[in-house]
Amino acid sequence: MSGKPVGLKVLAAHLDLSVGTVSRALNSYADISPATRERVKRVADELGYRANQTARSLSIGTPETIGYVLPRYSNSIAQTFVAQLLQGLGEAMSMRNWDVLVAHADSPKDELAQIDRLVRSGRVGGLVMSRPLKNDPRIRLLHGLECPFVVHGRTEASDDYAWFDVDGEDAFITSVDHLVGLGHSRISFVGAPLQYQFTQDRLNGYNKAVKSNGLPVDPDLIQIADLSDDGGEIATSMLLDLPEPPTAIVCVTDSMAIGALAAIRARGMRPGKDVSVIGYDGLKFGVHTNPPLTTMAQPLAHAGRRLGDMLLAIIDGDDPTKHQELQRAQLLRRETDGPLGRVAGLINVSKREEIQ
Amino acid sequence: MSGKPVGLKVLAAHLDLSVGTVSRALNSYADISPATRERVKRVADELGYRANQTARSLSIGTPETIGYVLPRYSNSIAQTFVAQLLQGLGEAMSMRNWDVLVAHADSPKDELAQIDRLVRSGRVGGLVMSRPLKNDPRIRLLHGLECPFVVHGRTEASDDYAWFDVDGEDAFITSVDHLVGLGHSRISFVGAPLQYQFTQDRLNGYNKAVKSNGLPVDPDLIQIADLSDDGGEIATSMLLDLPEPPTAIVCVTDSMAIGALAAIRARGMRPGKDVSVIGYDGLKFGVHTNPPLTTMAQPLAHAGRRLGDMLLAIIDGDDPTKHQELQRAQLLRRETDGPLGRVAGLINVSKREEIQ
DNA sequence: TTACCATCCGAAACCGGTTTCGGTTGATTT
DNA sequence: AAATCAACCGAAACCGGTTTCGGATGGTAA
Numbered sequence: 001m002s003g004k005p006v007g008l009k010v011l012a013a014h015l016d017l018s019v020g021t022v023s024r025a026l027n028s029y030a031d032i033s034p035a036t037r038e039r040v041k042r043v044a045d046e047l048g049y050r051a052n053q054t055a056r057s058l059s060i061g062t063p064e065t066i067g068y069v070l071p072r073y074s075n076s077i078a079q080t081f082v083a084q085l086l087q088g089l090g091e092a093m094s095m096r097n098w099d100v101l102v103a104h105a106d107s108p109k110d111e112l113a114q115i116d117r118l119v120r121s122g123r124v125g126g127l128v129m130s131r132p133l134k135n136d137p138r139i140r141l142l143h144g145l146e147c148p149f150v151v152h153g154r155t156e157a158s159d160d161y162a163w164f165d166v167d168g169e170d171a172f173i174t175s176v177d178h179l180v181g182l183g184h185s186r187i188s189f190v191g192a193p194l195q196y197q198f199t200q201d202r203l204n205g206y207n208k209a210v211k212s213n214g215l216p217v218d219p220d221l222i223q224i225a226d227l228s229d230d231g232g233e234i235a236t237s238m239l240l241d242l243p244e245p246p247t248a249i250v251c252v253t254d255s256m257a258i259g260a261l262a263a264i265r266a267r268g269m270r271p272g273k274d275v276s277v278i279g280y281d282g283l284k285f286g287v288h289t290n291p292p293l294t295t296m297a298q299p300l301a302h303a304g305r306r307l308g309d310m311l312l313a314i315i316d317g318d319d320p321t322k323h324q325e326l327q328r329a330q331l332l333r334r335e336t337d338g339p340l341g342r343v344a345g346l347i348n349v350s351k352r353e354e355i356q
Numbered sequence: 357m358s359g360k361p362v363g364l365k366v367l368a369a370h371l372d373l374s375v376g377t378v379s380r381a382l383n384s385y386a387d388i389s390p391a392t393r394e395r396v397k398r399v400a401d402e403l404g405y406r407a408n409q410t411a412r413s414l415s416i417g418t419p420e421t422i423g424y425v426l427p428r429y430s431n432s433i434a435q436t437f438v439a440q441l442l443q444g445l446g447e448a449m450s451m452r453n454w455d456v457l458v459a460h461a462d463s464p465k466d467e468l469a470q471i472d473r474l475v476r477s478g479r480v481g482g483l484v485m486s487r488p489l490k491n492d493p494r495i496r497l498l499h500g501l502e503c504p505f506v507v508h509g510r511t512e513a514s515d516d517y518a519w520f521d522v523d524g525e526d527a528f529i530t531s532v533d534h535l536v537g538l539g540h541s542r543i544s545f546v547g548a549p550l551q552y553q554f555t556q557d558r559l560n561g562y563n564k565a566v567k568s569n570g571l572p573v574d575p576d577l578i579q580i581a582d583l584s585d586d587g588g589e590i591a592t593s594m595l596l597d598l599p600e601p602p603t604a605i606v607c608v609t610d611s612m613a614i615g616a617l618a619a620i621r622a623r624g625m626r627p628g629k630d631v632s633v634i635g636y637d638g639l640k641f642g643v644h645t646n647p648p649l650t651t652m653a654q655p656l657a658h659a660g661r662r663l664g665d666m667l668l669a670i671i672d673g674d675d676p677t678k679h680q681e682l683q684r685a686q687l688l689r690r691e692t693d694g695p696l697g698r699v700a701g702l703i704n705v706s707k708r709e710e711i712q
Numbered sequence: 713t714t715a716c717c718a719t720c721c722g723a724a725a726c727c728g729g730t731t732t733c734g735g736t737t738g739a740t741t742t
Numbered sequence: 743a744a745a746t747c748a749a750c751c752g753a754a755a756c757c758g759g760t761t762t763c764g765g766a767t768g769g770t771a772a
């Protein structure tokens with residue numbers, strides 16, 4: 001059916017024009033008469049001509065492609081994250097007929113190598129990365145490479161590059177305030193390692209809200225564990241073993257919150273009744289947890305679109321530091337936030353007996 | 357720091373050699389003396405030379421890139437699916453320094469346009485696609501384009517192309533047999549529209565097992581709905597409204613099974629106790645559903661790797677029809693499969709009272 | 713010594729587009 | 743009628759690699 005794809009020269013031959021003229025006609029140059037321009041485009045359509053992207057890229061000096069490096073330590077639960085972000089990124093890119101290349105890395109070191117390869121080989125004209133660490137070597141590398149990039153999230157020092165982030169500090173203030181409004185006073189924080197800047201941001205928000213609400217600051221109420229459902233479960237278990245356990249827990253991500261729910265149920269307690277839990281991410285899957293998870297929602301596809309637009313602008317020459325956007329998360333109430341139980345202690349004891 | 361990336365000619369100048377010689381040295385041609393070959397490679401490393409991929413692609417005639425079109429109608433819950441597959445694909449590709457391009461489409465028609473663009477512009481040298489329909493226009497298009505491709509799943513007529521699939525028929529026979537072993541006899545099937553071939557396959561398995569176990573065939577026990585959690589919930593609701601409702605349900609995907617769980621709980625019944633449910637996919641988040649979902653598991657990252665290897669082999673000239681692999685799914689027992697409750701009816705009533 | 717051959721490298725074509733530059737038309741100005 | 747100019751198109755360089763082909767060199771066989 002198709003045989004060989006028609007190239008510019010056979011198209012030019014059909015039209016009895018030179019390849020240069022045909023190329024300029026297709027790209028709507030001003031020095032081509034409207035008549036021939038239309039004729040060229042019509043015949044190009046008829047013959048099913050399509051410019052070879054590789055040749056075009058080589059000629060114009062940009063691959064018209066951006067890269068996305070799959071986030072490190074990506075636990076499988078949180079990966080809906082990736083798909084949604086890619087969706088938004090793809091939308092933004094397709095506006096200008098750019099494409100998205102995804103790179104896979106099997107270690108942090110390999111991740112740097114992949115970035116280096118993608119950029120230095122000219123395979124991508126820009127990069128998007130997720131979940132930066134406080135002091136992220138990837139960002140230092142990208143700076144050295146002088147490659148346009150945008151970050152989904154922020155590092156500790158976030159002055160000199162472009163980023164899009166959700167205001168984790170604000171979100172956790174909202175979370176804690178909400179729980180205080182429900183009567184809670186012993187509120188715990190379950191977080192990932194502090195090398196992730198987002199944990200630090202959210203912890204800051206937690207601390208601020210604790211103070212502004214006049215709650216007692218208790219370091220024991222803060223637990224750090226792996227960024228995964230298992231991590232959340234372990235951290236929560238330790239919290240519940242406290243002499244004076246929390247009555248509410250804010251978790252740094254939905255995946256950790258899901259682990260928290262498991263830990264609570266494992267003790268025969270009811271999330272949202274005996275212990276409240278608020279997650280962070282707004283993953284759709286939270287609708288189906290036991291019980292449905294209250295969370296701080298951030299629209300990921302929108303983040304992808306914004307990141308894509310920002311990156312294109314920077315590639316066009318914009319100053320990266322002009323593109324720093326902070327979005328507010330929304331409290332999405334489902335069923336794991338509830339008023340402070342009057343008899344939480346009693347329930348706790350009875351349930352424990354039941355288990356032993 | 358980096359300035360302009362060093363190209364082949366500045367490298368050649370440094371070495372006092374011609375670009376052709378340097379290129380052949382780097383690619384280990386036999387007509388280059390071992391001495392200069394080593395020297396070239398050493399200096400190339402020192403100068404941080406990296407071949408421009410675009411130029412290389414144009415020259416050798418392949419982009420060294422494959423494409424993956426994000427599956428249509430992708431509901432956000434099932435998208436962990438995408439990330440895992442991409443992971444596997446990326447691994448397979450990185451073995452040969454190929455890359456993966458993901459394309460996004462916002463309608464079935466646009467999806468065809470994207471495939472057409474990717475292939476005819478030479479942006480990809482091969483394509484992977486998921487979830488084919490019974491008679492899929494994308495496959496017809498790819499055949500016409502004469503572009504190497506592999507399919508994750510099968511169509512109705514799957515003779516003339518390469519695919520990797522999990523044996524859905526076998527899996528559903530396993531599911532139903534397992535439920536029969538638990539004492540169930542009224543077993544329902546909840547599926548997506550039959551235009552998805554995988555629904556047909558799994559329905560075939562269901563039907564076969566129903567007959568082989570001597571169960572009564574009842575068309576009412578088969579419900580088709582949207583491929584989503586909501587679809588699963590609606591279908592299950594209708595089943596539970598039957599005069600003689602099923603005591604067990606097999607669902608065509610985990611996302612639909614999750615909806616089924618919701619429908620069962622909404623009636624105050626307990627999944628795994630009053631009504632058993634078995635899903636399909638083995639997604640990790642099934643651990644955290646209420647209760648944890650029993651399912652037929654298929655290792656998606658492995659599928660991605662196999663698909664990648666197959667595609668590379670076909671690009672190298674292999675006959676696509678030589679690459680057709682069927683994998684068996686494993687029953688992953690969690691907590692939604694249980695023995696037939698002797699007093700299901702009574703439990704049902706009491707729970708309802710409790711709720712009202 | 714001459715002929716022959718293997719080894720090694722340079723020169724140049726090539727991949728398929730884009731873009732600059734210059735030249736040829738025909739119409740307009742003086 | 744000669745000069746000027748705008749409109750339009752062809753020729754060729756170029757992007758940065760890969761690959762083919764032929765030539766120079768030095769060593770070995772006749």
